[in-house]
Amino acid sequence: MNVETAVLPQKRFTIKHGSWLVLSLLALAVVFAPLPTGTAVPTTHTLHLEASSFAFSPAILEVNPGDLVTIELTSTDVVHGLYLDGYDLVVTADPGETAILTFTADKSGTFRFRCSVTCGALHPFMIGKLKVGPNLLLWRGIALSVLAALIGLWRFRQ
Amino acid sequence: MAAHWLGSKTTVNVEMAAQTAVSSSDDALAKDREWLARALLIHLIFGLLLAIFIANRLDRSVEVRAVMPEKGGFLPDTLTAEVGVPLELSLISDDVMHGFAVGQTDWPAVDVLPGQMTEVTLTFDEPGTYTYYCTRWCGANHWRMRGTIEVTGDEKGETPALRADAASVVEVAIAQPSSPPLYVELELDIDAPHTVDVHLDNPPSAARGETLDANISSSYLSRDVYLTQPPFEVWQALRLEPETAALSNSDVWDLVAASWHSQTTDEKLQLGQTLYNQNCAACHGNSGAGDGVFGQEFDQATAFTDAQIMLGASTAVLDGKIRRGGMGTGMPYWGTIFTDHEIEAIIDYLWTFQFPRE
Amino acid sequence: MSRYDLTRIPAVKTLVVNRWPQFILRAIALAGFVVAILAGLFGTPVGSRNLSIVFVWIAWWALLILAAVPLFGRGWCTVCPIPMAGEWLQNGAVLGPRKKETGDWRLVTGNLQSPIPSLRLRQWPKRFRNIWLQNGGFALLALFSAVVLTQPKVTAVILAIFLFLAVGTALIYERRAFCRYLCPVGGFIGLYSQVAPLEVRVRDMAICASHTEKTCYTGNADGYGCPWGVFPGGLVKNTTCGACMECLRTCPHDNIAIQIRPVGADLTVARGRKLDEAFKAFIMLGSAVVYSAVMLGPWGWLKTTAYNVGSLAWLGYALAFLLFILGLLPGIFYLVTWAGMGQRVNLRVVRQRFTANAYALVPLGLAAWIAFSLSFVFANISYLWPVLSDPFGWGWDLLGTAVTPWTPYLSRIVPILQTLVLVGGLAWAAVTARKIAEEKRGGTALPAIAYCFFITVGMLWLLIG
Numbered sequence: 001m002n003v004e005t006a007v008l009p010q011k012r013f014t015i016k017h018g019s020w021l022v023l024s025l026l027a028l029a030v031v032f033a034p035l036p037t038g039t040a041v042p043t044t045h046t047l048h049l050e051a052s053s054f055a056f057s058p059a060i061l062e063v064n065p066g067d068l069v070t071i072e073l074t075s076t077d078v079v080h081g082l083y084l085d086g087y088d089l090v091v092t093a094d095p096g097e098t099a100i101l102t103f104t105a106d107k108s109g110t111f112r113f114r115c116s117v118t119c120g121a122l123h124p125f126m127i128g129k130l131k132v133g134p135n136l137l138l139w140r141g142i143a144l145s146v147l148a149a150l151i152g153l154w155r156f157r158q
Numbered sequence: 159m160a161a162h163w164l165g166s167k168t169t170v171n172v173e174m175a176a177q178t179a180v181s182s183s184d185d186a187l188a189k190d191r192e193w194l195a196r197a198l199l200i201h202l203i204f205g206l207l208l209a210i211f212i213a214n215r216l217d218r219s220v221e222v223r224a225v226m227p228e229k230g231g232f233l234p235d236t237l238t239a240e241v242g243v244p245l246e247l248s249l250i251s252d253d254v255m256h257g258f259a260v261g262q263t264d265w266p267a268v269d270v271l272p273g274q275m276t277e278v279t280l281t282f283d284e285p286g287t288y289t290y291y292c293t294r295w296c297g298a299n300h301w302r303m304r305g306t307i308e309v310t311g312d313e314k315g316e317t318p319a320l321r322a323d324a325a326s327v328v329e330v331a332i333a334q335p336s337s338p339p340l341y342v343e344l345e346l347d348i349d350a351p352h353t354v355d356v357h358l359d360n361p362p363s364a365a366r367g368e369t370l371d372a373n374i375s376s377s378y379l380s381r382d383v384y385l386t387q388p389p390f391e392v393w394q395a396l397r398l399e400p401e402t403a404a405l406s407n408s409d410v411w412d413l414v415a416a417s418w419h420s421q422t423t424d425e426k427l428q429l430g431q432t433l434y435n436q437n438c439a440a441c442h443g444n445s446g447a448g449d450g451v452f453g454q455e456f457d458q459a460t461a462f463t464d465a466q467i468m469l470g471a472s473t474a475v476l477d478g479k480i481r482r483g484g485m486g487t488g489m490p491y492w493g494t495i496f497t498d499h500e501i502e503a504i505i506d507y508l509w510t511f512q513f514p515r516e
Numbered sequence: 517m518s519r520y521d522l523t524r525i526p527a528v529k530t531l532v533v534n535r536w537p538q539f540i541l542r543a544i545a546l547a548g549f550v551v552a553i554l555a556g557l558f559g560t561p562v563g564s565r566n567l568s569i570v571f572v573w574i575a576w577w578a579l580l581i582l583a584a585v586p587l588f589g590r591g592w593c594t595v596c597p598i599p600m601a602g603e604w605l606q607n608g609a610v611l612g613p614r615k616k617e618t619g620d621w622r623l624v625t626g627n628l629q630s631p632i633p634s635l636r637l638r639q640w641p642k643r644f645r646n647i648w649l650q651n652g653g654f655a656l657l658a659l660f661s662a663v664v665l666t667q668p669k670v671t672a673v674i675l676a677i678f679l680f681l682a683v684g685t686a687l688i689y690e691r692r693a694f695c696r697y698l699c700p701v702g703g704f705i706g707l708y709s710q711v712a713p714l715e716v717r718v719r720d721m722a723i724c725a726s727h728t729e730k731t732c733y734t735g736n737a738d739g740y741g742c743p744w745g746v747f748p749g750g751l752v753k754n755t756t757c758g759a760c761m762e763c764l765r766t767c768p769h770d771n772i773a774i775q776i777r778p779v780g781a782d783l784t785v786a787r788g789r790k791l792d793e794a795f796k797a798f799i800m801l802g803s804a805v806v807y808s809a810v811m812l813g814p815w816g817w818l819k820t821t822a823y824n825v826g827s828l829a830w831l832g833y834a835l836a837f838l839l840f841i842l843g844l845l846p847g848i849f850y851l852v853t854w855a856g857m858g859q860r861v862n863l864r865v866v867r868q869r870f871t872a873n874a875y876a877l878v879p880l881g882l883a884a885w886i887a888f889s890l891s892f893v894f895a896n897i898s899y900l901w902p903v904l905s906d907p908f909g910w911g912w913d914l915l916g917t918a919v920t921p922w923t924p925y926l927s928r929i930v931p932i933l934q935t936l937v938l939v940g941g942l943a944w945a946a947v948t949a950r951k952i953a954e955e956k957r958g959g960t961a962l963p964a965i966a967y968c969f970f971i972t973v974g975m976l977w978l979l980i981g
Contacts, residue, residue, distance in 0.1 A: 033602045149946050
């Protein structure tokens with residue numbers, strides 16, 4: 001950049017600004033870089049999910065973006081429900097009656113699902129995850145964390 | 159007056175700062191402010207407490223708390239009422255979702271939600287003992303969650319008009335059983351084993367049975383046979399009839415299926431299925447295979463898909479088992495809950511596990 | 517660094533110095549507090565439908581950690597109702613200093629008379645003039661959090677214990693000893709108030725130096741001597757200042773100001789860094805990590821273990837929790853600090869650096885708590901509507917919202933906010949670590965920054981992974 005042409009008292013200033021510029025550009029790149037969300041051909045998934053004593057089992061579901069997902073929710077103790085973050089979908093399951101939730105996984109990322117029917121003391125913490133393709137938010141977050149850590153190291157090195 | 163108290167403080171403050179002596183009028187003012195503050199506090203706190211207390215006393219309805227059966231079920235589990243006098247209940251759950259319904263009535267069940275009060279009003283037309291029960295599965299012992307309402311007073315001559323303005327106010331008219339259940343009348347031992355040695359390659363088809371041109375006696379198609387005879391015995395009897403000589407074993411089973419099917423209606427099966435899914439499937443499984451989520455809690459719940467067990471049982475035996483329950487298993491008794499019609503519908507639906515609908 | 521003196525604005529000054537606004541806020545808070553205790557004791561045992569749980573752990577907590585602490589520091593302590601009863605007993609008045617029948621101003625002497633006749637109020641024991649008790653109290657409470665957060669009765673009992681402890685302490689010890697040395701909440705509010713953009717400070721130290729009466733400490737007709745036992749002239753950090761506003765009232769020279777300042781200004785003040793505060797930073801950071809795993813993770817067995825207080829499994833959990841927040845987290849930090857200092861340093865110096873560097877964890881910890889709280893606050897704040905209508909679960913419907921269904925808010929945006937908060941916290945921690953490292957020649961921030969980086973990644977994985 002213009003480091004060479006700058007006079008000495010201003011040099012530090014310029015480098016500092018240059019660093020910030022580079023850092024900001026990197027941060028923008030991390031946030032907005034188009035990353036692939038998976039290339040798998042959409043398929044149909046039927047996922048069986050059991051709900052009992054403040055836990056979903058399996059607690060982590062994985063599908064690919066675009067998949068047609070059917071969640072069969074079975075409660076094995078009391079009435080539970082499932083609310084899927086991001087998709088804003090709800091289903092309620094009585095023990096003995098399997099509840100079906102069908103949707104297209106058209107939003108990619110990792111979403112929490114939570115019990116939607118008060119099922120005892122720990123009800124608000126009954127949580128599972130649905131992973132739709134790679135968790136880009138997490139990777140972007142980690143990359144941003146690297147930049148954030150650099151902010152601390154950067155100026156120190158000068 | 160209050161504005162004066164509130165507003166003048168800071169100016170006084172600065173002026174007073176350097177002084178050590180305080181004038182007596184300021185003293186009085188400070189004292190007045192202090193008393194105002196105290197009055198405010200006392201009114202706020204005690205007023206609030208009083209308001210809460212009074213509001214709590216105002217509600218005169220009977221509170222029924224619902225907790226999981228292991229912790230007590232319905233509290234209280236006995237209620238009393240008088241014929242024609244509305245019984246106001248406040249239903250609330252202390253843990254999970256429960257339900258509330260009164261057995262053998264067409265009064266619609268309500269959900270009893272955790273921490274949320276549901277108000278219902280029941281008015282009874284006839285004296286008697288009514289059973290109220292939980293309608294949402296709340297654990298393996300859910301069906302134990304029951305209570306009774308002892309209704310006293312004279313039978314009312316005429317049913318008062320339904321009050322249409324309040325949705326939760328419903329007249330309760332009990333369908334009192336007029337005669338003893340069939341298994342008592344027939345002196346059946348419903349606990350006796352009824353397994354038969356039968357092997358079917360395909361489930362019998364009522365539709366095929368209807369198309370078969372077998373000129374069998376209409377007595378085989380009677381309601382009496384359906385109620386009192388196990389299908390296997392009917393099949394055996396039919397097999398011996400000359401009219402079925404030309405038919406294969408499975409053809410004869412199709413005839414039995416057709417006979418059984420003729421005793422029900424689609425509406426009844428629909429009702430039976432709904433009741434089955436709500437009340438039976440948690441143990442016996444949606445598919446009737448005895449693989450419900452609580453099936454393992456007790457001795458293995460009976461599989462209605464098992465031909466050897468089912469084809470040896472008569473409708474009267476099934477009716478008895480449903481009404482009385484027990485059998486040394488976790489099977490609840492439903493006699494005080496379902497109406498005759500509902501039990502019939504459930505049994506009709508149970509038969510479809512052997513004689514599937516098309 | 518530049519400061520903006522808010523109390524130069526007459527309206528602000530009046531609002532702060534006049535006792536009524538604060539008194540009314542506190543009175544309302546007290547009423548809410550009493551109702552919360554009542555609701556916990558006599559209301560429905562269903563937490564999500566009981567005012568005690570929803571108000572305290574969702575509404576109040578959200579207000580505290582998402583707004584009050586990051587923006588106002590000890591702003592909550594300004595209006596906290598818990599010490600009120602004790603203060604009234606000590607002061608013999610609920611509003612302002614009162615003239616006793618003898619003609620003496622009660623507080624002019626520093627209020628040494630206990631409300632218990634013939635008992636002089638004592639000074640808080642010297643060995644406990646630190647926040648170790650608060651550290652212990654918070655850690656202890658945290659072990660029971662799965663029960664405390666979900667059982668209205670337990671919450672009510674804990675609130676009541678707070679109240680009784682505060683009154684009891686006020687009967688024996690001077691000033692707001694409970695707030696400063698015992699309150700488990702006050703401990704971390706103090707720690708995190710260092711990041712707040714507001715501070716109460718003296719305008720001109722020279723005036724204080726020449727003011728022999730020190731009415732800010734001893735009290736006068738206009739206000740009480742510092743209830744937190746702090747001499748405002750010596751304030752360099754927010755940690756011990758309770759933001760109670762008394763010194764603004766008592767200073768005869770109008771020498772005390774509330775100022776807007778650069779955020780996090782206290783963290784790089786080398787003076788007065790203490791090991792107890794350093795440990796507070798670890799306890800808070802560690803608790804945020806553990807809570808995120810236990811409460812928001814997909815592991816049901818962990819939740820049940822944390823909930824079954826008294827069981828063998830819970831004892832294991834409690835032990836693991838304590839080891840993590842008091843052993844593992846500070847232990848690793850100590851080791852990396854040591855590693856970053858080269859071979860030939862004595863352990864006393866390592867300990868000093870350990871303490872100093874730990875202040876970099878303050879913004880990180882606050883960010884971790886905000887990120888953790890965003891999850892359950894937005895998912896569950898809709899419980900507030902029914903609870904406002906029916907605080908006890910008695911079937912009331914005051915506002916017509918008693919049956920408003922539970923609806924998570926912003927479930928698509930919250931993970932993004934959490935990411936930004938965590939990354940921001942890390943950047944802030946990294947800059948702070950660098951500044952702290954620069955205090956000493958040859959100091960390096962690398963170990964502390966690396967440590968913060970891994971904690972951030974861990975939190976990201978727990979919350980949005």
